[in-house]
Amino acid sequence: MFKTIKTILMMLLFAGVAGAQSFVSGTVVDGTDGSPLPGANVVISGTTQGTQTDAEGKFKLRIPQHNFTIQISFIGYQAITKTLNADGNLEMGTLKMMAGSNELSAVEIVASRTTAESPFVFQELDKKEIVQNLGSRDLPNVLNVTPSVYSTNQGGGAGDSRINVRGFDQRNVAVMINGVPVNDMENGWVYWSNWDGLGDASSSIQVQRGISPVNISVPSVGGTINIITDPAGQAQSTSFRQEVGSFGFRKSTFGYNSGMLNEKFAFSLNLVRKQGDGFYQGTFTDAWAYYFGASYQMDDNDKFEIYAVGAPQRHGQNLYAQNIARYSHDYASDLEDYDQAAFQRYREAGRDFNQNYAGVNPSYSGRQYYAMYNSYLGQRYASNYIMERENYYHKPQINLNWYHSFNKDLRWSNVVYWSGGAGGGTGTYGSVSTDYSYQGMGVIQWDKEIAQNSDNIDQTYHSALNASTGIIRNSVNNQQTWGAISKLMYNVNSNLNIQAGVDYRWASIDHYREVRDLLGGDYFAYTGNDFESSNAQFMKGLGDKIAYDNTNQVSWLGGYAQAVYDTKKINLFGMAGYTVVAYDYTDHFQDDGTGNALNLATNNLPGFQVKAGASYKVNRSFNLFANGGYISRNPIFDYAINDGAGVVYDDPQNEKVSIFEAGASYYFGNKFGLTVNYYNTTWTDRTITQNVRLQNGDEDFIFLGGLGQNHSGVELAGSYQPMDGLRFDFGSSFGNWEYTSDVNATYTTYDNGSAVENTFNLYVNGLKVGDAPQTQAYISGSVDITEGLTAKVDYRYYSSFYSNFNPMDRTDEGDRTQSWQVPDYGVVDLHLYYDLPLNTEDYSVSVFAHVFNALNAIYIQDATDNSQYNSFDGDHDADDAEVFFGIPRNFNAGFTIRF
Secondary structure (H helix, E strand, C coil): CHHHHHHHHHHHHHHHHHCCCEEEEEEEEECCCCCECCCCEEEECCCCCEEECCCCCEEEEEECCCCEEEEEECCCECCEEEEECCCCCEEEEEEEECECCCCCCHHHHHCCCCCCCCCCEEEEEEHHHHHHHHCCCCHHHHHHCCCCEEEECCCCCCCCCEEEECCECHHHEEEEECCEECCCCCCCCCCHHHHCCHHHHEEEEEEEECCCCCCCCCCCCCEEEEEEECCCCCCCEEEEEEEEECCCEEEEEEEEECCCECCCEEEEEEEEEEEECCCCCCCCEEEEEEEEEEEEECCCCEEEEEEEEECCEEEECCCCCEEHHHHCHHHHHCCCCCCHHHHHCCCCCCCCCCCCEEECCCCCCCCEEEEECEEEEECCCCCCEEECCEEEEECCEEEEEEEEECCCCEEEEEEEEEEEEEEEEEEEEECCCEECCCCCCCEECHHHHHHHHCCCECCCCCCCCEECCEEEEEEEEEEEEEEEEEEEEEECCCCEEEEEEEEEEEEEEEEEEEEEECCCCCEEECCCCCCCCCHHHHEECCCCEEEEEEEEEEEEEEEEEEEEEECCCEEEEEEEEEEEEEEEEEEEEEECCCCCEEEEECCCEEEEEEEEEEEEECCCCEEEEEEEEEEEECCCHHHCEECCCCEECCCCCCEEEEEEEEEEEEEECCCEEEEEEEEEEEEECCCCEEEEECCCCCEEEEECCCCCEEEEEEEEEEEEEEECCEEEEEEEEEEEEEECCCEEEEEEECCCCCCEEEEEEECCCCCECCCCEEEEEEEEEEEEEECCEEEEEEEEEEEEEECECCHHHCCCCCCCCCCCEECCEEEEEEEEEEECCCCCCCCEEEEEEEEECCCCCCCEEEEECCCCCCCCCCCCCHHHCEEEECCCCEEEEEEEEEC
């Protein structure tokens, strides 16, 4: 296969050298005084083709032989966008750029995007940067060249990546696609496998660190990741991209842009097919992805857009991190604080070891059941192994946007959206045969379990059918989410813009477990449903529900008011918002005592946020800014209802977050730019709950206050282009994230009918917050080797990386030891992109290659301190951590043909 691809690429290369070429050229000047603007960016929209103007403001750019859209941008000036019809060389003449802010598109306004003149800290990756850097990895991985942003692929399963911003995990980072929040409505989590094809459809990604200007109800404590997909209305084109990579990776992508039809309608389409084996054992991926966007300009005042994105997929997971020695005794022995006596307990299994993977005799033909909207009953993914942990899911999201202009000063934006997730994850249930003789690794013995279940008559239930003692189950999470966002924007005058809006969301989520694989038996006995009473009902087959069956509903309503005052010198921002959320829980397995399913519901739980910021433009090159805010966060579902105990919390407490940051930006045209800022985020009243029994005998929960964190730091980001075709991007962040006080509380419980005073203590004051490196640095260098050929090198360095831990475990006053500190490490990635000089009337061709971890560094990218499963002696050393190593050197390469 690789030889075939190599031959195709060589043929394309030689054909390209001989092909005819066409160019577009022009001169970019200041629209007021006519002076040239050197260093202005000139890019063909939707491609990686681009250049910059020279000292005289002139540019010359190779173009495709079909319609295309050219974009010209320069800091401090309004961008120029023109759609052109290629027919040989084109001369655009003198192009005048007017000073001022770039006007945001309608969808960017809905998404609360920001600009360089605002008082907020952000970095933006355009289409070119995404295409050249991503290499079909999970989308968060492309954001690692951003200060205070840390993303890993954890156990290596496709879509199992996580992201951390300023020390906050993604439950506290808002993720938005075209203005619609995609964080889980129950607890704020983000599952990137749901958006597997999003990288191919993304037009730009803006990472807003800190409080951000987002004005809808999202948990933007660490920051906001704002993703805009490819707009409909680009010039007509068709594309096909084929990729291959390490570990059996292969991916095909088809794209089509209609261009404007009758000057009113346009649409874009992406279809993706992705497969691979994965580095870790059993981490296969089998995925599709799609994206559709369309726009209709009904008249001068009304525009409609629709976006649909989804990724039906299944993939094997590696969810169990391991002791370092299980991956490599050599690496562990090089660590000063690793007790080598632990080698007797932790046998080396290799870098690709996955405890969720185990072989099975291919003769086993038991069927498996799972459903993504439509039921599926068939064979397992592979004949020679079974994955204990597999994820399968499809969560399409559809947005319908309507933009209405009452007049030039009054506009109204509306988004109605739906998202319907279906699928779940697998695991074992019951007693499944496991081999602990393999130095405690707990590797499942599928063949032994299948043999046992195939010969196990339980007379209690049936005299002829075999009862399974252990099975594979699905943990199903089916959901329906509806939402609407409406924003009214009014330009009071040329300087003052005010907004007001509402954000409504409603979700119904079904959580249950079901039988996936009986592992050789005929049924599994489950007796935990209050509404079942006969042996026939207790006997569960494929697809039958077990363990739990709950329905959660979430209702969310928020409103906000915002004002922006902008002059040539000053930009002022102010926003206030109020939100109420209500939760409802139904347990379909538990009788409430009246013959009905147990139902629990909360009252409306309020929260609010206020934000303000100011920037001062000292001159065209130098800008000062500051912002701050306060958030009183609505409780998440788990802090409002305890479904395990069947209790609604009487008075759930809001967590409080206060944020301040200040900094300065300096720009010298498009040749040099630098932003430096300081931030301080204080998170107080983190939720701690304790079970208590009231005097009347009822169970209840109380909230204990006092747990807090402080995250502060300095961030730097910049770019330097010393000459045409050579550019450096660089950045660093130095954080100090730590717990701010011990927790000392007393409470009363009546477990034995009389009052008992209890003491609750946590000893965490001064402990560093773990889970991400507190010191980070990166530098990227790109060079245009020749016309259309770009090479790029990224280097990332991480230090002061404290392993993750649960502060609730720190109950020993004598233990003030910091969690284990992960060794410092650096990673080098290489990228190569070539637009072949092949310019015919029919097509253009690009080839690309990425080498990730090019120096094959061995490093730890995720770590948990004093793991209950992998700790050797519990003293917070290396031998007590469970970890995931980074993926070894791997590549991605392919070609794109555009028609």
